[in-house]
Structure formats: structure tokens, C-alpha cells
Amino acid sequence: MNLRSVDLNLLVVLEALLDEAHVTRAADRLGLSQPAMSNALDRCRHLFRDPLLERGRGTMRLTPKAESLRAPLANLLAEVRAVLAPPSTDLSTLAQTVRIVMADFPAIAVTGPLHAALQETAPGIDVVVQPWHGAEAALDQLAKGAADLAVSIFPALGAPFRCTHLLDEHYAVVMREGHPAARAFDLDAWLRYPHVLVSGRGETHGALDDALRKHGRTRRVGMVVPSFVMVPALLANSDLIAMMPSRARPSPDDGAFASFMPPIPVDGFPLHLAWHARRDDDPGVQHVAGIVARLLGGERGSAE
Known part of the structure; x- marks a missing residue:
């Protein structure tokens, strides 16, 4: 394929569509109108020769092709953003959503203080706590780019994940x-x-x-x-x-x-904080990770 013929902005649109599996929510996320997002979806379908999103029972679902694109697309765009990102980021100007997968414990302990800390340091960061379906499912969400951080028991994680010890619970x-x-x-x-x-x-x-x-x-x-x-x-x-x-x-x-x-x-059991390597240089994600670690009593050391 000749890259000169491809509008690479479509990849940003596609990332939002695959994350949200919903045209209107993806449009709101990128600040586009619903017709503009629908038009972009049609162009993505033509580019990849696949429907990408199909109607299910009252909702939209990703096609197998779309599911296979999620992880490589997230990795690619993370690398592009790292290349284009300024050397430092003013956290107070960030407008970003950070998605965390965790069970109700530790969510009970962390969500209120996390929101308060973000209001002081990065008020434009919104947090979505995603439903808990087990550690294996959480890692799958990190790999696919469907979540940014996960809190659970993650023994001996290797590449491409980062993992830091938070606490030992009794x-x-x-x-x-x-x-x-x-x-x-x-x-x-x-x-x-x-x-x-x-x-x-x-x-x-x-x-x-x-x-x-x-x-x-x-x-x-x-x-x-x-x-x-x-x-x-x-x-x-x-x-x-x-x-x-x-x-x-x-x-x-x-x-x-x-x-x-x-x-x-x-x-008892240990508690860990994990993310995918593609989020290493994401200032919003790393800022939220640091707050979560402090709130749960952990020290952010070198990630594995």
C-alpha cells in the first residue's frame, strides 16, 4: 500500500471507534460531529475492506478483523505520539481519559482520593473505572489498548507489560x-x-x-x-x-x-499496578499511576 494515499488521521479515528464500539461516543471523544464520524467510519471500512463495526442486539460489536487491529494500532499510535510529544507536559492543561481496571477493593480505597488529587494537579483528566473480570482479562484489556492501568495480583509479568509492587495486604x-x-x-x-x-x-x-x-x-x-x-x-x-x-x-x-x-x-496477598509498555511515555497515564501508587501505600520503583 502507498502510504501517501492514506489519510493517517483515519487511524486516530479508528482507534476511538474500536475503543468505544459506538459512533456517537467516539465522535464526542474526538470532538467531531456524528455525521463526520460516520463518514470516517465508512472511509475506514473502505481502507481495511471490512465492516469493522457491526450491529448486534441493541449495540455495536467489533468484527474479528477490528479486534485484530486493536493492539497493533494502539502500539503504532503510541509510538507516533512519543515521537511528536513535547519534552515536557503541563499536567494542568491535559484533557484526557484514563481507564483503570480494578476490583471494588482497591477501588473503594482509591477512587475518592484519586479524584481529589487530580482536581488539584490535572483537572482535565477524567477517570473510568472499568468492570473487573479477573487478572487475565485485565491484562488482555491492557494489551488491546482497552484499558490504561490495572490493579491486581500480577506475579512475574514480562514484556510487554510493566508492573510495580504497591503493597502487601492482610x-x-x-x-x-x-x-x-x-x-x-x-x-x-x-x-x-x-x-x-x-x-x-x-x-x-x-x-x-x-x-x-x-x-x-x-x-x-x-x-x-x-x-x-x-x-x-x-x-x-x-x-x-x-x-x-x-x-x-x-x-x-x-x-x-x-x-x-x-x-x-x-x-495475605500482594497488590500490583500494571500497564502496557506503550503507556510508558504517556504523561496522563503515568501521573494517575503515581497517584494510585501513593494512595495505596506503594512506592513507584523501577517497573519490571
Whole structure:
């Protein structure tokens, strides 16, 4: 193909269309009218000899060809932007959307303070927290350019990803203040009452069950919910007991809940921040990454 015959601005338009899978949202993202974006989509279809976007049930979906273009297109445009970018960026003038994939913990801890910090330093940066479907899906989103940052457990990531350690989390046992198990909390008291298990996939078995098995014990899981946000209300009005990451538990200052260390050893977990190498020189993404790292208690060291 003769590149002189190609309007390379179409690639920027195509990136927005593939990210949004929606003509109007892509138009709003680039500041174009809806007719102009529709016309650009037609030109992209002609250029790549593929529909790229097809109508599904009430929505648009990417064709297989479009899916295959996402990662190489994102890499290409990242390199072009790196070449053309000025040596320094005034964060206060940035107008950008940064997409973060993370579960409700740590989102519970980070979203409010992140917004406040951005209002002070980079008020033009908008943040989208994307739904959590597991670490593997998060890495796939980073690879395809559908997300900019991901927070999860990411052991030993290699190229093309960057990964930095944020913190080491431990678990706490939480129940309502005045719970019968709180009077003399031990393993028997803990297991005498039904537990709340948080699982985004609806699983009824967790790491605690493996730890209990080593002691010849089991527990009853009385409620499985998809989000830590739901747990405090459940605990406050019942004899349910939850084991939660310490940073996700209700604040001990309000006096409504009692909290204990697990009466048997339960392994905690590390938390990492990851991004694709193409975002290394993206000032907006790196600024948000730095704030997230500080809020979660991590130090931004050299990324792997």
C-alpha cells in the first residue's frame, strides 16, 4: 500500500471507534460531529475492506478483523505520539481519559482520593473505572489498548507489560459490634456462625477454606456477594461474619463493627499496578499511576 494515499488521521479515528464500539461516543471523544464520524467510519471500512463495526442486539460489536487491529494500532499510535510529544507536559492543561481496571477493593480505597488529587494537579483528566473480570482479562484489556492501568495480583509479568509492587495486604475478621462471637473470639466462636464470602464469580470456596482444611475444620458460607461494598450492611443487621482485606473493612472509628485477626494463619496477598509498555511515555497515564501508587501505600520503583 502507498502510504501517501492514506489519510493517517483515519487511524486516530479508528482507534476511538474500536475503543468505544459506538459512533456517537467516539465522535464526542474526538470532538467531531456524528455525521463526520460516520463518514470516517465508512472511509475506514473502505481502507481495511471490512465492516469493522457491526450491529448486534441493541449495540455495536467489533468484527474479528477490528479486534485484530486493536493492539497493533494502539502500539503504532503510541509510538507516533512519543515521537511528536513535547519534552515536557503541563499536567494542568491535559484533557484526557484514563481507564483503570480494578476490583471494588482497591477501588473503594482509591477512587475518592484519586479524584481529589487530580482536581488539584490535572483537572482535565477524567477517570473510568472499568468492570473487573479477573487478572487475565485485565491484562488482555491492557494489551488491546482497552484499558490504561490495572490493579491486581500480577506475579512475574514480562514484556510487554510493566508492573510495580504497591503493597502487601492482610486479612481481618469483621462482625457487628455486640456480636456473640466477639465476647470471646477464637476459632470455635468464629466457625459457629455463617460467613460472608466476596466473589465476583459467585464461587463458594475461598482461600480461607484451604487454610481451615489444614486444621481439619470447615466453615459454613451463608452468603456470597460480588462486592465488598455490600458487606457492612449485611454484617450490621445479622450474625454473619466476614473476612476482608484490612483496607476494605469498615472504619473502626464509627464503633459499629468489631475487628479481629484471624485465629489461624491466613496468607495475605500482594497488590500490583500494571500497564502496557506503550503507556510508558504517556504523561496522563503515568501521573494517575503515581497517584494510585501513593494512595495505596506503594512506592513507584523501577517497573519490571
